[in-house]
Amino acid sequence: MPAPRDVTTEERPASVNMEAFAQNLARLVEEGGKAAAAYMQPREDGKAEDMADDIADAMKTFGEVANYWMSDPKRSFQAQSRLMTGYFTVWAGALQKLSGEKAEPAAAGNAKDPRFKDPEWDSPFFDALKQMYLVTTQWAEAMVQETEGLDPHVKHKAEFLVRQLANAISPSNFVMTNPELIRETIASSGDNLVRGMKNFAEDLMEGNGDLRIRQTDMSAFEVGRNLALSPGKVIFETELMQLIQYSPSTESVKKIPVLIVPPWINKFYILDLNPEKSFIKWLVDSGLTVFVISWVNPDARLAEKGFDDYMREGIFAALDTVKSVTGEEQAHTVGYCVGGTLLAVTLAYMAATGDNRVASSTFLTTQIDFTHAGDLKVFVDEGQLAVIERRMKETGYLEGKKMADAFNMLRSNDLIWPYVVNNYLKGKQPFPFDLLYWNADSTRMPAANHSYYLRNCYLQNNIAKGLAELAGVKIDVSKVNVPVYSLATREDHIAPPNSAYIGAGLLGGPVRFVLAGSGHIAGVVNHPGKQKYQYWTGGDVVGNYDAWVEAAQEHKGSWWPDWLEWFSALHQEEVPARPVGNNLYPPIEDAPGRYVRERS
Template identity: 40%
Template structure:
């Protein structure tokens, strides 16, 4: 049964205001959730003489361990070489000692934080993660006095790098307070060299615009493609520059492509629900496609949250006898959240209750509030290396198209995001048959259309083994699974000709036995190049004969029509 998490309790406003104020000083982490994790870990450590003995033994052997560490190449946590310390200066004292102590501390914390008997696993993982953040903060790489490369640069430039860094810091803070994008983002602009594939908005409602792209071939396949991106970011991740636009690639191969562009919600949209995103997004788009391309089935494509939503919609359509889908492609999209990766560190009942009050106060979850969690998952790459480069080296690293898009986040309505986090992420209701649409449950096993499932190897948001779990519940005619090199975004934006790209691909047909992910990985060969090529062939095989392109759809809905990329993409 659906749970309404937004129901007001007596004196609810007191909790809402208090937690919203707290969140501003805690990066939106619940102090109660943090205290529960720390207390659980500390009390069990205090009651474990064996673990304490391990700690004291490690301290007693520290001098010998330090000498051994200095005698070998520095290794980062997990055994991989730490590229931060590759310079010759790190081999000299005292910097060699600094880096060795840091490396030993990382490994020691990895041993100490985990395996404390009796600690709830989520609390242990949270403490291990937070300890890594403290260690990242204290890395000798981050500070002028303990980084030989920074000292050498400062001597050579007579402090010029620090003066530039001070200017960069002042400029960044000014732009942040004004809500402006980074200064480097000026090289790319939506409508100029981003999201420039020819098309027009043919439908608009309060939540989305539907773009129909103009054909670039004299003939097109009969069955159209509808792409539903995540609403956490702008849609043009799939229509970046002309060189790496998935939309343009499909259009150039003869497909008729439609794209949903989500509105950036504001306080007045606080009551938009997950079902509103399905009704006003996917179902409204399918209704419009019936008008533009009548009597044709649709290839549904969903990316990230859009893929999760499309899977829910497909299950609801199958339950209700709606046969408008020809196939379903899910890219880096989870339907089972039991192994949802490091993002689970930020989701437990205490943290979610705290976050719901913050969202209730604002009416939405803001972009900056989401960005903090994602940045902590890759603190070195997204925080500390950037800060060192900008403020200590005085460098300006130009943003590429993907980085510019990454800085163009959107908000998420309070009710929708609360339901997503609680019912899907925390309680895993969709995978376990409890998630309701229109008051009735929907199940993955009702989906029988062919499935093309894409996961990425280095995904911090949707780990590939989590995406692979779709196999466990599915009853589709076939599931083609692709594991591509790269991360959550870079693995999806993997156009033909991109150097260094590779992927694995295999198809499981109806009636074939299940293959566990580890065995699948070991038995599926690596292919060089872009997975887009195999995907397009898969789409082509199920898209009917080619013929004359359909006429552009007549605009309907709210406001007036306009050319792509539309108006919602500019919403701040």
């Protein structure tokens, strides 16, 4: 056995200043009292949301898995033996490391896992903690995967819940089991924990008793000051939306204008974060007349507004305005995410009613078929929908935080737990980041609209099946025969690319399907000047998605120039740049308008 080496002064942990630590402990208790008060206040007033239904649903899901393993003594013994064998392997490996020998890990982990990047995780003690965690969580995941006879939706939900629990209990999330946090606490005599508790209390206050974890410095950004800066005017508005026309930056423009339909679940300025990232500015600079719908952040007054209202008072009203301002009978349309879903349904409605105001459509990470809609489907079944609809009936809307939390849970190791560690355990402020500011700037959803969306898309997939109706008209997306550019992103956790591919294949007209690198946001908002990521082009949208990818051709950089080439080939005629608005639709206010500034 090799002799133990001397530990240098630099390697020794700093000693704790006990007087400072005691003072910080007192401050920690004081800040903890403020956090407790912020948490309890709305509950004492009866204003806090009851989580009993969510907890009961989770326990029922776990109960079905547990019943499979506990109902058969042999299976139960095998499951326990597998777990204990893993623990014994961890123990044996730790002893080997302590004796200076190398040991094979008991559980395979990701070597690049950012949670365990600190070198101290390779030491015998912390490596054993990490291995115990990996053995336990991988065992739990295997128990769900190997449960037989389980309803596929229940199994999907159990896998998702186990993954959330696994991410939550990581030893990297606790002071006493994270070597980096231990060093931080000793070096600052606990001041990091005091700052963290202060941040925790502030976030509870901001969330009115619910924890609203800050992902960025919210004071660093303001819509209209350093976000959504493209010059333009609001020229029309309804209860549901404002229509923005952007000022031209070229002497001539494409004859046919462009109308962008963003999602109402988030705000439109993801497409106009700043001049260096702005898709909207790039379109304008490329010689297009651009109009964008800015959806309202609804309250209880709009509870009865449904999908058909968003079509009539949103897309149709915008198309009427665009026609009046430009004099053109048609417009090209671009739909992003659920805005694209609404646009697809609207196009099917227009096809059924003989309305030909749309020249082409671009769908950005849009789902029409929801068979493979990813982990968001775990939140949608009859039981959970009944709870959501009951809550929406009480308020008239779904609070934006609910959707934001759901999206964050899809990538909790990226969007939740790093900020818990940074904000509350290290006591640091999050770094200013415009994309995360936008992500936190959530919106509410009207009860009628959101219920239609969840039921006809995620629960019953009625749009793809041809069973959905809108304003009394049967929706058949196969009747949509305008040219379509459909963009999916390879790492999309909200609109998975195979789901977007299937939906694009349901359309009746010519479809150019393009796959971009990265995810739901970064894959779309990828300015060509950045020279980031890549995109793939291939054949027609027929057959299997994996086969399409296998045969596709890769191109470096942004998909934007590819889209512009496709778009320009449709209608090449140009006209002198148009002024903003007209006598019927004079400017109401500067872009980005009032609606987008309304915070939830």
